[in-house]
Amino acid sequence: MGFLNSQFPSSAPEKESQPAVYIARQPIFDAAGDVQAYELLYRNTDQNFSDASAISNDEATSTVISESILNFGMYELTNGKKAFVNFADGSLLNKAAYLLDSKQFVIEILEHVVFTVEVIDSLYTLKSAGFEVALDDYIGTPIPPEILALIDIVKIDFIDTTKKQRASFCPALTAAGKTLLAEKVETKEDVDEATSLGCRLFQGYYFSKPIMMKKDNMDISSVSYAKLSKELSSPAVNMDNIAWIINSDAHLTYKLLRRMNTLQYYRGNSITSVKRALVLMGDDEVRRWGMLILLREITDTKSDEIIRTALIRAFMCEKLARESGRHEYAAEAYSTGILSILTDGKQNPKEMLQAIQIPPRVRAALSGQDTLLKRLLDIAVCYESGNWNKLEYLMQFSVPELTAKLLPGLYMISVSAADEMLAKERP
Secondary structure (H helix, E strand, O other): OOOEOOOOOOOOOOOOOOOEEEEEEEEEEEOOOOEEEEEEEEOOOOOOOOOOOOOOHHHHHHHHHHHHHHHHOHHHHHOOOEEEEEEOHHHHHOOHHHHOOOOOEEEEEOOOOOOOHHHHHHHHHHHHOOOEEEEEEEOOOOOOHHHHOOOOEEEEEOOOOOHHHHHHHHHHHHHOOOEEEEEOOOOHHHHHHHHHOOOOEEEOOOOOOOEEEEEEOOOOOOOOOHHHHHHHOOOOOOHHHHHHHHHOOHHHHHHHHHHHOOOOOOOOOOOOOHHHHHHHHOHHHHHHHHHHHHHHHHOOOOOHHHHHHHHHHHHHHHHHHHHOOOHHHHHHHHHHHHHHHHOOOOOOHHHHHOOEOOOHHHHHHHOOOOOHHHHHHHHHHHHHHOOHHHHHHHHHHHOOOOOHHHHHHHHHHHHHHHHHHHHOOOO
16 A cells, blocks of 8 residues: 655645635525525625626636535535536536536526527436526526426526516416526515415525635645655554654644544544554554655645545545445555546656556556556546546446446545545644
């Protein structure tokens, strides 16, 4: 499992601070006043509005998806409720929704989307994957039956329609079995009218304005230690040796104790020594923690996104190995995923791999040989990059024990695990 035999300096330069990221969420209530979901809205400053001219709808969707999953975390944003995310034509066609879990997200179609054959096919695919579909800003424009059949929730625009207009089209939508959501409701009269029209969900300033959320990009110092690298390269973890290395460096000790300051490890245990902390973590977790620290140095990167990508791949590959029934490959699958960024875009990956000590099966996969570990990595990378054609082939012929419907859930779990690991390293 150990993988590095290079020599590293005792410390690395501090990384430059990264800007904060923003997102807004507006709650969606039921008739009892309980929050049922949130709409996630693009924001690029600490001001609670979006400059429509600064970014396209598709770029806004991509940003909301990436920030909500990678930086904020869905539970922090929605407290376990569903999230409505706006989709324009491009986002529907580029299959950005494949990054999402259908149990957590609702696809909200923007009002100006043109329902081409391609868009309709995309909606059929999303529906078959279990997604709910909402139609945004509805003002009474006739909806073809084949389109209406794909829509679960219709958001009635209470600003750009009159009371007479709403009374004319809402009954037919209710009769068609659609859930009506009254949006842009600003008065008690709006709420009363919406209720009489059969609206079951409500959104607007009467209940709550969009709430700004801010998160600082993780700014973690790069730390690498030659002694720790050598110890992690050993076939078996020697807790006494690693404890001695950590005790000799205040920075490593601090990072370890911060790592232990979680319910996952503590659970009432008294942390009386570094050795005790390492024993509570266990061999696998100690290796992962050490790999994360050393990976930051060997990649020579100031970008947390590269490290996050490596961790997501690692957890994804490990989970794919287990789901396919190859539990004995899980540890090496993790190593393959986390080390894959070392060979990304390299014309001669074997030369890069000569500098590190890794198990033969991991080396073969990273060198491009067609092995099980390489196939698991390919599935993880294809899902990450949205290469759906290749992903479909891999799922069908490469590792047939896996099914496509597993991937969104495994990816979300991997993202959460990666974020948790990075969060534990924050200063």
